[in-house]
Amino acid sequence: MKVLKFGGTSVGSPDRMKKLLNIINADERQIVVLSAVSGTTNSLVEIGQAYLASDKARAATLIATLKDKYELFIKELFNDEKCLSRGKEVIDYHFGLLSQLSNDLFTHIEDKIVLAQGELLSTTLYHVYLQEIGVPSVLLPALDFMRVDEDHEPVVDYITDHINPLLNKHLENKLFITQGYICKNSFGEIDNLRRGGSDYTASLIGAAIRSEEVQIWTDIDGMHNNDPRIVKSTQPISQLSFDEAAELAYFGAKILHPQSVFPAQKYKIPVRLLNTMDPQAAGTLITGDSVKDGIKSIAAKDDITAIKIQSSRMLLAYGFLRRVFEVFERYKTSIDMITTSEVGVSLTIDDTTHLGDITKELNSFGSVELDVNHTIICVVGDFGADKHGYAARVLESVKHIPIRMISYGGSDHNLSLLVKTEDKVEALRSLHSRLF
Numbered sequence: 001m002k003v004l005k006f007g008g009t010s011v012g013s014p015d016r017m018k019k020l021l022n023i024i025n026a027d028e029r030q031i032v033v034l035s036a037v038s039g040t041t042n043s044l045v046e047i048g049q050a051y052l053a054s055d056k057a058r059a060a061t062l063i064a065t066l067k068d069k070y071e072l073f074i075k076e077l078f079n080d081e082k083c084l085s086r087g088k089e090v091i092d093y094h095f096g097l098l099s100q101l102s103n104d105l106f107t108h109i110e111d112k113i114v115l116a117q118g119e120l121l122s123t124t125l126y127h128v129y130l131q132e133i134g135v136p137s138v139l140l141p142a143l144d145f146m147r148v149d150e151d152h153e154p155v156v157d158y159i160t161d162h163i164n165p166l167l168n169k170h171l172e173n174k175l176f177i178t179q180g181y182i183c184k185n186s187f188g189e190i191d192n193l194r195r196g197g198s199d200y201t202a203s204l205i206g207a208a209i210r211s212e213e214v215q216i217w218t219d220i221d222g223m224h225n226n227d228p229r230i231v232k233s234t235q236p237i238s239q240l241s242f243d244e245a246a247e248l249a250y251f252g253a254k255i256l257h258p259q260s261v262f263p264a265q266k267y268k269i270p271v272r273l274l275n276t277m278d279p280q281a282a283g284t285l286i287t288g289d290s291v292k293d294g295i296k297s298i299a300a301k302d303d304i305t306a307i308k309i310q311s312s313r314m315l316l317a318y319g320f321l322r323r324v325f326e327v328f329e330r331y332k333t334s335i336d337m338i339t340t341s342e343v344g345v346s347l348t349i350d351d352t353t354h355l356g357d358i359t360k361e362l363n364s365f366g367s368v369e370l371d372v373n374h375t376i377i378c379v380v381g382d383f384g385a386d387k388h389g390y391a392a393r394v395l396e397s398v399k400h401i402p403i404r405m406i407s408y409g410g411s412d413h414n415l416s417l418l419v420k421t422e423d424k425v426e427a428l429r430s431l432h433s434r435l436f
């Protein structure tokens, strides 16, 4: 059974929604994961922020504007009067719920309820559309099977145990529709898999049902060899290994949610990145196999803070790095890059929630320096056994740009550079023109 995920632009208009059936084979048993209609989650974020700031008037205006869009959307989506009025009921219900939250004490719990409405709307409207045109389908409520634990980690066994009975209840059905992004947390509250999380939903379902393939349908023909929003004439990559794709996703290639590769990798499920606007294009196939052809792609991750700890006590001291790492562990802050010398260590983090406390504790080891507004440039490929020349080519390409850190050799497929964010665009363009 395949899992097909369609992103925001792929369901971004009534016309696009109708065209999904050119891609979905309604005669093959499969699960279709939908994102919210493009722009909706951003609007919901703003609505939540207005409520959190107790600005009910602004929340009401934002809700009314978004509702107007959906009123138009359903008018174009449905032909049949009965389905149109069913569509109207659907949007009245979800927007009624958004408005009703103004009566409650609004906390981050209610905020998650707001954010969940986008995927609930898109899937329910699509389900009603399929009914209108007589295509049988089953709407699977993601909140009944998608779950994260107390560390916000998805629990694949839980998902397996809860989705399979739902699928088995409908053995005669072929087409299943479900919401991306949304889940329940360990308190049983509505939560989500973070922005872009519908990709993660797809690969988690793929892992849970041991799917034959997960397809991520989006608005571009696969993973490109650089960020197409910044660099001109980027090219799609036909094949990537799970490790390479994970590095690119984690280090900023927006086409994939940072964590979405891991469930597929663990259960060896091939992932294909495909273009809804050009379904015939080959896209990118992600599997356990690595194609040995050197440098494949470049990605960039912003909002990085570098922390340098210098201490003469580090000299010959075993256990020093462990004590440094323990500080980050205590504050559940993950480290992206690390470089060491005999008298100092530099590392980077992107989550600065606990930076104050972390710095305070690190001060007891030596002098601590912080550099904010940095970007990790990540060059990914198969540097394999023959590591000859890759590092030299990368460094030669950015010799005119100040480099704060270099990390190479952590794996066979990643060379990362830390630069000031103001140098990012030049670094990406220069690497692109010289490496490809």
Ligand code: ADP
Binding pocket: 006, 007, 008, 009, 010, 035, 196, 217, 218, 219, 220, 222, 223, 224, 225, 226, 227, 228, 229, 252, 253, 254, 255, 256, 299
């Ligand atoms: P969806 O809404 O379908 O999930 P996203 O906007 O999350 O789509 O991801 C697709 C976008 O990712 C593309 O439109 C492209 O601008 C951006 N992107 C960034 N880096 C890359 C890359 N290396 N390859 C392909 N797309 C990328």
Ligand code: ASP
Binding pocket: 007, 008, 035, 036, 041, 042, 118, 180, 181, 194, 195, 196, 197, 198, 199
């Ligand atoms: N709708 C969510 C977002 O915009 C999830 C997704 O599209 O993947 O982040």
Ligand code: MG
Binding pocket: 007, 196, 199, 254, 255, 256, 257
């Ligand atoms: Mg996305």
